[in-house]
Amino acid sequence: MALRSAYSALGGPSLPLKARTTPLAFQLQSRSRNVSSRALSSTPKASQAHTAPTDPPLQSLTKEQKQFLESALRVNHAGELAATLIYTSQTPPIVKAHPHLRPLMKHMYDQEAGHFKTFNHLLAKHRIRPTAMYPVWHAAASFLGWSTGVMGREAAMACTEAVETEIGEHYNNQVRELLKWDEEAKARGETLGEDLEALMTDIRRIRDEELEHLDHAVEEDAKMAKPYEVLNGVIRAGCRGAIWVSERV
Numbered sequence: 001m002a003l004r005s006a007y008s009a010l011g012g013p014s015l016p017l018k019a020r021t022t023p024l025a026f027q028l029q030s031r032s033r034n035v036s037s038r039a040l041s042s043t044p045k046a047s048q049a050h051t052a053p054t055d056p057p058l059q060s061l062t063k064e065q066k067q068f069l070e071s072a073l074r075v076n077h078a079g080e081l082a083a084t085l086i087y088t089s090q091t092p093p094i095v096k097a098h099p100h101l102r103p104l105m106k107h108m109y110d111q112e113a114g115h116f117k118t119f120n121h122l123l124a125k126h127r128i129r130p131t132a133m134y135p136v137w138h139a140a141a142s143f144l145g146w147s148t149g150v151m152g153r154e155a156a157m158a159c160t161e162a163v164e165t166e167i168g169e170h171y172n173n174q175v176r177e178l179l180k181w182d183e184e185a186k187a188r189g190e191t192l193g194e195d196l197e198a199l200m201t202d203i204r205r206i207r208d209e210e211l212e213h214l215d216h217a218v219e220e221d222a223k224m225a226k227p228y229e230v231l232n233g234v235i236r237a238g239c240r241g242a243i244w245v246s247e248r249v
């Protein structure tokens with residue numbers, strides 16, 4: 001499957017922007033504790049009780065690693081909400097003109113809604129605030145979906161192709177980073193721990209679903225959009241810009 005990448009847009013706070021009153025709650029518990037609560041970093045206290053027969057999880061995340069996860073999850077959350085808004089706005093005009101696309105549009109929307117739910121849960125769990133740009137991304141994503149939807153099937157699909165190209169790369173970068181951490185942990189006789197391993201599994205699955213959307217878009221004549229090059233370039237640049245901002249704000 002080809003490479004493509006990331007969404008842009010963003011936003012969708014299920015958490016109030018002021019929710020992050022405490023630092024990231026990435027905490028790893030040892031294997032003897034409740035596994036469902038294992039998190040992404042550690043506390044010395046939690047690691048003491050460990051009786052695991054295999055390598056222990058990471059003892060702690062560095063400040064840089066925590067910042068990486070915080071930024072990545074914030075962007076993922078924002079981008080997935082944006083994706084649901086794009087499809088919500090595109091679907092009425094597209095389905096009206098091309099009723100046979102209703103199942104495909106619903107399928108892609110449903111997957112985006114699932115992705116958003118995943119990151120909504122992770123932000124709440126780890127006490128990461130949503131992007132402060134949420135209202136802006138909300139409006140931008142809705143406008144992008146509406147405008148490409150009224151332009152027609154090819155333009156709507158070109159939008160999906162562009163967005164998924166950027167988001168695919170964005171998720172691939174996260175997988176690469178987590179794999180690097182995994183190698184470093186193994187070199188120290190540790191493991192990533194359940195939370196980080198589960199996160200990597202989720203990101204890989206979601207990335208694959210985004211790339212499936214990209215393939216659907218190309219099959220539905222994304223490249224026949226007019227003007228394709230302009231749409232592709234502008235939307236991809238917008239995605240990259242939104243990702244850059246949301247990583248920081």
Ligand SMILES: [Fe+2]
Pocket residue numbers: 080083111112115116206210
């Ligand atoms: Fe998604």
Ligand SMILES: [Fe+2]
Pocket residue numbers: 083112164209210213
């Ligand atoms: Fe998608």
